[in-house]
Amino acid sequence: MGNSDYHTPRGVAVPPPKPFCWAVRTALKETFFPDDPFRQFKNQPPSRKFVLGLQYLMPILEWAPRYTFQSFKSDLVAGITIASLAVPQGISYANLASLPPIVGLYSSFVPPLIYAMFGSSRDVAVGTIAVASLLLTSMIGGVVNPYENPKLYFQLAVTATFFSGVLQTALGLLRLGFIVDFLSHATIVGFMGGAATIVCLQQLKGMLGLVHFTRGTDMVSVLKSVFTQVHQWRWESAVLGCLFLFFLLLTRYFSKRKPAFFWINAMAPLMSVILGSILVYLTHAEKHGVQVIGHLKKGLNPPSLSDLAFGSPYLVTAIKTGAVTGIIALAEGIAVGRSFSMFKNYHIDGNKEMIAFGMMNIAGSCTSCYLTTGPFSRTAVNFNAGCKSAVSNIVMATAVMITLLFLTPLFHYTPLVVLSSIIIAAMLGLIDYEAAIHLWKVDKFDFVVCMSAYIGVVFVSVEIGLTIAVTMSMLRLLLSLARPRTHVLGNIPNTMTYRSIDQYPNANTVPGMLILHIDAPIYFANSNYLRERITRWIYEEEDRVKSCGEANLHYVILDMSAVGSIDTSGMSMLDEVKKDLDKRGLKLVLANPGSEVMKKLDKTEFIQNIGQEWIYLTVGEAVGACNFMLHTCKRTPPTLSMPPAVELTAQDNV
Amino acid sequence: MGNSDYHTPRGVAVPPPKPFCWAVRTALKETFFPDDPFRQFKNQPPSRKFVLGLQYLMPILEWAPRYTFQSFKSDLVAGITIASLAVPQGISYANLASLPPIVGLYSSFVPPLIYAMFGSSRDVAVGTIAVASLLLTSMIGGVVNPYENPKLYFQLAVTATFFSGVLQTALGLLRLGFIVDFLSHATIVGFMGGAATIVCLQQLKGMLGLVHFTRGTDMVSVLKSVFTQVHQWRWESAVLGCLFLFFLLLTRYFSKRKPAFFWINAMAPLMSVILGSILVYLTHAEKHGVQVIGHLKKGLNPPSLSDLAFGSPYLVTAIKTGAVTGIIALAEGIAVGRSFSMFKNYHIDGNKEMIAFGMMNIAGSCTSCYLTTGPFSRTAVNFNAGCKSAVSNIVMATAVMITLLFLTPLFHYTPLVVLSSIIIAAMLGLIDYEAAIHLWKVDKFDFVVCMSAYIGVVFVSVEIGLTIAVTMSMLRLLLSLARPRTHVLGNIPNTMTYRSIDQYPNANTVPGMLILHIDAPIYFANSNYLRERITRWIYEEEDRVKSCGEANLHYVILDMSAVGSIDTSGMSMLDEVKKDLDKRGLKLVLANPGSEVMKKLDKTEFIQNIGQEWIYLTVGEAVGACNFMLHTCKRTPPTLSMPPAVELTAQDNV
Known part of the structure; x- marks a missing residue:
């Protein structure tokens, strides 16, 4: 040239x-259907489309026909393993949520069955999570005292669960799942770490056998509550708690070193519960300051449709709690499902998962359950135990059903301190200080977001910490644009x-x-x-x-x-x-x-x-x-020095 | 190769x-000092730095020493021209803000003097604006009825002005001026158009001589208020109003066609006021349904420091009103200053302007003024009249001072309907339908933002319209990132x-x-x-x-x-x-x-x-x-077709 x-x-x-309509359609498609979920519907006869549509809504219709006995054997083992974790964890987290322990068991029965029908992940094991439980105590407990007015508190908890479910389903149906993406990795690391810290500190109540305790969730009120009651500390409780905590941490250490022994870790909580109950039964420690669970009602989930308190003056609190816990539960559940699907190389649709989580929470709120999702710990155990499909959730639900029908009296002597140890052991794993160090090394601003979430949660409150972190992440985005x-x-x-x-x-x-x-x-x-x-x-x-x-x-x-x-x-x-x-x-x-x-x-x-x-x-x-x-x-003096070799050829490239 | x-x-x-400190310093500098305002301070002796610093804070120290008589002659003409606009406009807008008419005059006396000292624009003419006046009526009028409790209403108005000033100064000092940038052009076009529509509709009260009127600012309540009182309509008022409106629009039409006659347009409001007053005085129309301003107190601004109602139960409303009106006033003032500085090719520092606006509002709030900024209409007249510096503001303030001291009795017979005509004529110019059409052509999303601001303002309320538009602009940013x-x-x-x-x-x-x-x-x-x-x-x-x-x-x-x-x-x-x-x-x-x-x-x-x-x-x-x-x-079959001429040379470029 x-x-x-x-x-x-x-x-x-x-x-x-391009025609205007085309542009609008493309923009909407990119915004709401970036993963093109209807690709497989193309060029299919209507009858096939109907079947595909049903299968899209209920993935069980898709995989059940080709489910094999071979897979079932694996799912049976995995299901029993997660059930042994689900029972003590369910009781512990219900305790954390200031709900009756039996509600924790209820929550491990109905929701997993619903998820097995609607969920598209093969690895997610359904259950309650500590953070959402803590948030219930902190947000609903802020307006209604769970010990003075347990009935109203329970009603607000199921109402909040109902709204979580509705929100999750709506986000999924409207394909607004990307809202969850606005919780950045850094926010979640800081938030989870902060929540875990607070939950651990709160367990000092159980560990020290205290009866009266603050309802605040910040570090200052919790520590104040602990140290103003030094004379109420019960050494029997503390010794028992430390023993079990040591046992749980030891089993985790072993499992981590030898992945084949993962089941030791998975079984440890149940073993702690059994050992603790036997110990209390034999020594009558319940008369010496070791608090026990006490009577648990036999029987399956009672319906709770009439408990949905839409007319309550605290409805706004219930909606707010539902929204916050619902989003956090989604963030955890979706991230967990996505991570494990990457391992096994299959694809899950975030929006479809949201609908599944939403359905299970709506159903749960009508059957005396509180918020459930796919917690990381339980899903990891499920994965390690070799689950092949959502049938492991059905097996777990069946095991919990048997527990509810026949075995609840066995928990009468279970000491609360064992539950506290189980919670602490689980929470220590959530304080991901290595991730925080990685953030510091790679991206200082992400580290600041992470730490402000942590500090906000630990020193102010769970909601404030989350708000600070989300606001800072947004500010970063806007600042990067500005x-x-x-x-x-x-x-x-x-x-x-x-x-x-x-x-x-x-x-x-x-x-x-x-x-x-x-x-x-x-x-x-x-x-x-x-x-x-x-x-x-x-x-x-x-x-x-x-x-x-x-x-x-x-x-x-x-x-x-x-x-x-x-x-x-x-x-x-x-x-x-x-x-x-x-x-x-x-x-x-x-x-x-x-x-x-x-x-x-x-x-x-x-x-x-x-x-x-x-x-x-x-x-x-x-x-x-x-x-x-x-x-x-000739607009410049002739002394102009030329840049080297600026010659245009036909081969000038990107 | x-x-x-x-x-x-x-x-x-x-x-x-790069060292960590360097990176942080650079990031902070780019965020808060992108225009490098301290460039001129570099390599200067300390004494010079002190002088430069003083001049930076008070630009008058910089330009006053080299101010010439030649410039003064231009500024005198411009100052008198804008004063002739300021007096009727000030009274009209005070009316719109549900404040006593005299407050509008006060607001054209002190703030321009302060601005002349701190402002860096040579063209901005200080005064009140219709949108902020309307917002006062809508927001403070929502909690305190200005006619039943004028004292408290006035106190809240000056308190809101004080908080506007504090906010504006703080934004300027913290170099957070870029917050104003988040009000996009589309938002402002829609918002201004909507506010102008509402203000015009509200003037039907004055035009039709109605005594009772809704305090709502949405179209539905205003029109309802107008048409449920058909029997109260006064034709004398309406005829007079239409006449003057026609006169004002005609003068504007002429001025637009021949820019040299801009002064016809600038003087028209004052001429209307004079003509209207004489007409009423001669015909005693005030006894036939034409409402007049009535008695105006003689004398300069009384101090209002003791009126700042920090202990009022409505303090939150005052702060909120101050924040909203303060930001809008800044957005208008800064945009106006910037546009006119572009014409004359000098640079103004947005953050410095904010400090100037903030100082003048703080001073104003202590001297019975309400919110002022640099309105477009008055500044354009100032520019057209050939102003050379902020001295035209001082001339205007002096003219208003003379009015306050000696001429207020002349306004006794000024009919309110003339003020309504002046407002309508000004507002019609703010409905920038051409800009909306341009937005539709260039950027559909911007058009949607603009229209939602307009519809929100016209059919719901000024604040809601603004909120909707800002939210949509933000969503657009976030969506473009997501x-x-x-x-x-x-x-x-x-x-x-x-x-x-x-x-x-x-x-x-x-x-x-x-x-x-x-x-x-x-x-x-x-x-x-x-x-x-x-x-x-x-x-x-x-x-x-x-x-x-x-x-x-x-x-x-x-x-x-x-x-x-x-x-x-x-x-x-x-x-x-x-x-x-x-x-x-x-x-x-x-x-x-x-x-x-x-x-x-x-x-x-x-x-x-x-x-x-x-x-x-x-x-x-x-x-x-x-x-x-x-x-x-050889990972591919040999039939692979090569792209044309993909050969790497040393000249591969961008």
Whole structure:
């Protein structure tokens, strides 16, 4: 290509116009159906579509027909293993949620059955989680005392569960699952660690055999409550608790070193419960300050539809609690399901999972259960035990059913302190200090978000900690948009490639030109900043040029490669920059505007304004053309030093 | 460069490590001082720095010493012109704010004087604005009836003004001015249009001579109030109002056609007031249903420090009103100042302007003024009248002072209906339907934001409309982050350039490779989406390849040019994509990661994980290397068709 062609560059394409409806449909599809869930429906007869639709809603219809006895054997073992964890954990977490222990068992019966029908994960084991339990105590306990008014408290808890379920189902149906993505990894690490810390501290109540205890969840009130009651501490309880905690931590240590012995860890809580109960029964320790569970009602879940307290004056609290716990439960459940599906290399649809979780919580709220999800610990045990499908959940539910029908009297002598040990052992695993160190190393801001979530949860309250962390994550996003980076580009020696001179210190700036790379979409939130920043780059470049005695500035080349999109404020900004440069006698040149940007440039007639010949496909071409102009037009002194080898060939590339 | 070099590419640089403190300082500087306001302080002796500092705080110290008599003559004319507008407008807007008319005059006396000292704009003329006045009526009037309890209402109004001032000063001092940028142009167009519509409708009260009127600001209650009182309509009032409205619109029409006659438009309100007053005085129309202003107290602003109602039970309302009106006043004032400084080619510092606006409102709140800013209409008149500096504000304040001291009795017979006409005439200019049409043409989403602001303001309330519009703008930002675009790149024939095949339909995809361009920073908010989207691109490409019988897919090249930044969630996403591709037997290749991304890749050891030889400086190099591998390793059938002229030379460019 000869130099004479520079005035009519090879043309940056305005993308072919698309019909408005098509654009809207594409945008909606990308927003709500990025994973294209209906791909398999294409080109199918209606009857097949109906079957696929049913299978889409209830994955059990899809996998049940090809379920084998071989798989069942694996699922049976896995199901019994998780049941042995589910029973003591269920009781412990119900305790944490200030609900009757039996509600914990109820919650391990109905929801797993529902999940087995609607869930698409093969590994998730359904159960209650500590954080949501703690949140119930903290949020609903804030308006209704669970010990003075247990009936109302229970009603609000199931009402909150109902709203969680409705919210989860709605998010799934409306394909708004991406809301969960706004809880960043850093937020979750900090939040979980903080919640685990608080839960551990609260277990000091059980460990020390205290009867009266604060309802606050922050560290200060919990520690105050513990240390103002030094004379109430019961050493019998404390010794028993420490023994079992040691036992549980020891089994975990062994299981971690030898993964084949994972079942030791999985069975340990049940073994602790059995050992503790026998010990108390034999020594009558319940008369010496060791509190026990006491009477548990026999029988399956009673219906609780009439307990949904839609007319309660505390309905707003129930809805708020439902929303917060529902989102957190989703975040944990979806993340867990996704992680394990990656191991086994199958795909799960986040939005479908949400519907499954929502259905199981709606059903749960009508059968005396409180919030359930797919907790990490139980799912990991299920996975390790070799589960093949959601049948392991059915096996677990059956085992819990048998417990509810026949075995509840056995828990009469189970000491509360054992439950506390089980909770502490589980929680210590959630304080992921290694992840926090990793965050510090890789991304300081993520670390700050993580620590503020942790500190907020530990020192103020669970909700405040979560709010702080989410707000900070959002602020980071908005700040990154409001203050995009701009780089000066230079020529990498012996190439036609232009890169940031900060990243490539050997890149050389081109005399007479300032090449700026803008690193983000241009929106109203950053257009003022960008205008000021571009002006400042020019000031600085002019100062530098003056002090070095280099050739004067003639061209400002904006590399738009990274500007994915631009709005009307951004267009005004470009207009103003153009005017400003014209006043200074500088020429604005654009390089590589993308399709969205070209569309806008075209519609606002900025292309005509700047002149089509000043928009180039690559920075290299723009520099070449500007150099050509500088020379033929003699606008600069002849001493101008040329950048090395800036020759345009037909092979100029990305 | 020989083909044998492809295994050790020219190296994508990890940027040189920077000290942590330096990085923090740079980030803070870019966030809070993007315009580098202290540039002039560099390398100056301390005494000079002190003088510069004083001048920075009070620009009058900088320009007053070189102020000339020549400039004063221009400023005198401009000052008198805007005073003739300020007096009737001040009274009208005070009426709109449900405050005594005299407060409008007070507000045109003290604040302009303060602004003249602290402000850096040469064109801004200070005064009250209709939207903030309406908001006062709507927000404070919502808790205290201004007619039944005028004393308390006035106290809350000055308290709100005080908090506006404090907020504005604080934003300026903390350099948080960019918060105003989050009010996008589209939001402001819709909001202003809506507010203007509502204000016009409310003037039907004055135009029709109604005595009782709704305190609601939505269209439905206003129209209901008007049409349920059909029998109270006074034709005398209506005729007078229409006459003056016609006169005002006519003068504006003439001024617009001949810019030299701008003063006709500027003087018209005062002329209307004079004519109206004389007419009423002569015809005694005040006894025939034409309401007049009545007695106005003589004398300057009384102090109102003791009226600041910090102990009031309505303090929260006052703070909220102050915050909302303060931000809106800032948005208008800053935008106006910036626009006119662009005309005259001088720079104003948004944060400094905020301090000036804040100081004038704090001072105003202590001297019986309510919220003032730099309104567009008055500033435009000032500019057209040839103002040279803030001295025109001092002239205006002096003229208002003379009015307050001696001329208030003249306003006794001024009919309210003339004030209504003045407001309507001003408001009609604010309904910027042309801007709305422009938005529709250029950016549909901006149009939706604009219309929802308009509809929200007109049919619900001013605050709700504003909230809706700001929320939608934010959602757009977040959505654009949560759903970044990904493009498939193809080779532009006869070049080594790779561009989106959507934008350049003539670009050819390269057999055996999928080249994806990611259009945004990778954050927690979009990492899940991107993983799903990349997976889908691969599915679709494999389907396409199968149906066409082309060469199998072997390489997935991610063009990272537009990925300005990545967080820890993004890094996990890349890890997962890598694992997923490995399982499918595909190779992940990165092209042109920027400095932030390279830092993170380095810290998380992803570079070692993917292999340094799979990171290339340009897409062209990556394609070249992959093609080389495909051929020498014979991983594909020999029928593979080569892309045209993909040869790497030393001149591969951006």
